[in-house]
Amino acid sequence: MPITSVAIASELNWNRKEMGFMMGIFFWGYAVTQYLGGYLSDVFGGEIVIAISSLGWSILTVCFIWLPSINLGSNDIYGLFIITRFLLGIFQGFYYPSLASLMANRVQVSNRNITFAVITAGTHLGTILCGSLGSYLAENDGWRTPFFWIGILFFAWSFIVYLIVTRESKRLPRLHLILPRILINSYFINKNVTISREMKSENCINILDVKEKIMPSESKFVYINPKSVDNDSLSSVPLRPLNWSLLFRHKPFWSIYDNLQQSGNL
Numbered sequence: 001m002p003i004t005s006v007a008i009a010s011e012l013n014w015n016r017k018e019m020g021f022m023m024g025i026f027f028w029g030y031a032v033t034q035y036l037g038g039y040l041s042d043v044f045g046g047e048i049v050i051a052i053s054s055l056g057w058s059i060l061t062v063c064f065i066w067l068p069s070i071n072l073g074s075n076d077i078y079g080l081f082i083i084t085r086f087l088l089g090i091f092q093g094f095y096y097p098s099l100a101s102l103m104a105n106r107v108q109v110s111n112r113n114i115t116f117a118v119i120t121a122g123t124h125l126g127t128i129l130c131g132s133l134g135s136y137l138a139e140n141d142g143w144r145t146p147f148f149w150i151g152i153l154f155f156a157w158s159f160i161v162y163l164i165v166t167r168e169s170k171r172l173p174r175l176h177l178i179l180p181r182i183l184i185n186s187y188f189i190n191k192n193v194t195i196s197r198e199m200k201s202e203n204c205i206n207i208l209d210v211k212e213k214i215m216p217s218e219s220k221f222v223y224i225n226p227k228s229v230d231n232d233s234l235s236s237v238p239l240r241p242l243n244w245s246l247l248f249r250h251k252p253f254w255s256i257y258d259n260l261q262q263s264g265n266l
Contacts, residue, residue: 047102057092
């Protein structure tokens, strides 16, 4: 949108204030779905949320091409741009929370740093490519061309992601679907608990010799010896729920929060 803002404003006779509001409304939608994206990713899986949300923002990206052609007044068309831009922010707001959930459930702890580094680098590389190639396309073929090709690429990417995660979900079942309502706490270890893959034919995990313990004012826990976990079958184990009230009382948390806010990544 930034690289085509001048051309769009010129065609639709928008002033700087109208154009600025239309571009800024994206971030209001983006902020709305941050918590919801994390919650849905923990419930349904980050891989599913990413695939669905990317499909949504790919469709909305292509929709920008036809909005000026709708037989409505200029104010109504401007309102459609505002709504579409806001919805685009909502769908893209799911990305990073679902990515965090996906990494926590699918990526080995030892590989998470390099994985996150590659993803972050890819994000900035994509911004550079969209800026350079998008400017070229907008200059030579009009502002609609970048929206069309970027939307098509988004659609193809979401379809590929869906195919990959569907195949992987069948091969590697998620732990929280196998053990509903059971939290794994790595601080308390019971050596009598093991995880094996003896039931390979049924593509599931067999839990042997499980001993349960009820903690005061806590949920039910199953304590697993980390050495007994088959790393090939599980990328990680879910941790106990985060104590947000304790986190909010620590200054480093607010320091990171402020840093992300100032850098524009929040």
